[in-house]
Amino acid sequence: QKEVEQNSGPLSVPEGAIASLNCTYSDRGSQSFFWYRQYSGKSPELIMSIYSNGDKEDGRFTAQLNKASQYVSLLIRDSQPSDSATYLCAVNRAAGKSTFGDGTTLTVKP
Amino acid sequence: GAVVSQHPSRVICKSGTSVKIECRSLDFQATTMFWYRQFPKQSLMLMATSNEGSKATYEQGVEKDKFLINHASLTLSTLTVTSAHPEDSSFYICSAIGSGTDNYGYTFGSGTRLTVV
Numbered sequence: 001q002k003e004v005e006q007n008s009g010p011l012s013v014p015e016g017a018i019a020s021l022n023c024t025y026s027d028r029g030s031q032s033f034f035w036y037r038q039y040s041g042k043s044p045e046l047i048m049s050i051y052s053n054g055d056k057e058d059g060r061f062t063a064q065l066n067k068a069s070q071y072v073s074l075l076i077r078d079s080q081p082s083d084s085a086t087y088l089c090a091v092n093r094a095a096g097k098s099t100f101g102d103g104t105t106l107t108v109k110p
Numbered sequence: 111g112a113v114v115s116q117h118p119s120r121v122i123c124k125s126g127t128s129v130k131i132e133c134r135s136l137d138f139q140a141t142t143m144f145w146y147r148q149f150p151k152q153s154l155m156l157m158a159t160s161n162e163g164s165k166a167t168y169e170q171g172v173e174k175d176k177f178l179i180n181h182a183s184l185t186l187s188t189l190t191v192t193s194a195h196p197e198d199s200s201f202y203i204c205s206a207i208g209s210g211t212d213n214y215g216y217t218f219g220s221g222t223r224l225t226v227v
Contacts, residue, residue, distance in 0.1 A: 032214075032215075034215040036215070036216075036218075041201075042220070043116075043203045043218040043219060043220050043221040044154070044203075044216075044218050045218065046215035046216065046217070049214065049215050088154070090215070090216075097142075097144075097159065098215075098216060100153065100154050100156075101153070103153055
């Protein structure tokens, strides 16, 4: 079992819809959770961080964390074609070292 | 926000030569830097973790004599690919975290696309 698992996709949604990206992790001691966006040919950029159970909203993005279920998700409302990218889930273990999932590729169709 | 500068962005070299990639934290002190490699359409692969002033910790399967990492200051880490071969062609990305930011996300450099011919 991978430490951080994501559906590879591709996930395709129409423009304006809600895109839902999911991630599960195996280490119950994990404390910090991140979502990165990576456009093709570019390096990842941090878009959301979440540290406690519940929802955290930032513009069109909402991160959801459920530590009991070891589950973190990212919702993108009003999806735009510019949101088409690979989304990486990352979980922090000791000493600030993140473990990354393999990423989910999202395509938003106009 | 935190900025990490990575150079060069793109390099083409001949087989057998060495290439040095620089990663600088511009507005914070990077106590730890990470080096990743990513092949097309594949996930990030952590190569090594470097802490300022100490030897890098390499992941299993990464040759430390081939991928030389130096983290001589709190703002600069370098990765040297020695005796490069075509199979080393890849996208190399650094990331950094600073002191007191262990629970914060990574700041990534813009990446270096290495092509060995």
